[in-house]
Amino acid sequence: MDVPTDVAPLSARSVVLSLLLGAHPARLTTAELTRAGDHVGVASATLRVALSRAVAAGDLVRFDGGYQLGERLTSRQARQDEGVEDAESEWDGSWEMAVVVVTGRSGAERAALREELSGARLAELREGVWTRPANLRRSPAYAADPVLSTFRSVPDEDPAELAARLWDLPAWADTGRRILAQLGAAIAPADRLAAAAHLVRHLTSDPLLPPGLLPADWPGAELRDAYSAYQQELLTLTRQTA
Secondary structure: OOOOOOOOOOOHHHHHHHHHHOOOOOEEEHHHHHHHHHHOOOOHHHHHHHHHHHHHOOOEEEEOOEEEEOHHHHHHHHHHHHHHOOOEOOOOOOEEEEEEOOOOOOHHHHHHHHHHHHHOOOEEEEOOEEEEEOOEOOOOHHHHOOOEEEEEEOOOOOHHHHHHHHOOHHHHHHHHHHHHHHHHHOOOHHHHHHHHHHHHHHHOOOOOOOHHHOOOOOOHHHHHHHHHHHHHHHHHHHOOOO
């Protein structure tokens, strides 16, 4: 397998946001952020500028002695965590279904709804009809959307065949393995952080299907373990006593 070379180093802003998105709770002191910045080659002056701009954009909020995620990125962290952690429960064979029942919406409203449903890991079966196996522990936030009617259903066709039509599982797995290879091959701290950030972004698009619907060599657990190990490594360095 060739190791991919198409993951660019992160900007100072992306370094800051990646650190906080991976922190639990999602707050770090200025000293911790500076230490992590030094580790990945971001000068303290550059880091301060990135922090100020992130606060101005609403991505971060200052607290006495440090920074924490703003509201928008807190929601993004929740989705990221779902992809990294074991978010599944025992599956009874039923599927979630969301059907768009309100017409006449603007293009921007339709795009926002598509993003919301995709973010909830549903796939579009046909225009306006979205579904996925009901195997996640989370309560779907989209269920309260007034433009949708939501259901539980059991498909007549083979669920594995349906999943294979809704998601390109081989492509997702292949991309994941390539990113994992890059993380394993990276030596420079900045390159490792960039590869890990790429990996966690990929995990946010994991459909998190029941094991019986996945290919036998599905790499999801291996990717999650690798990201968790890297994140622990980085946070240990970040929070060590100077």
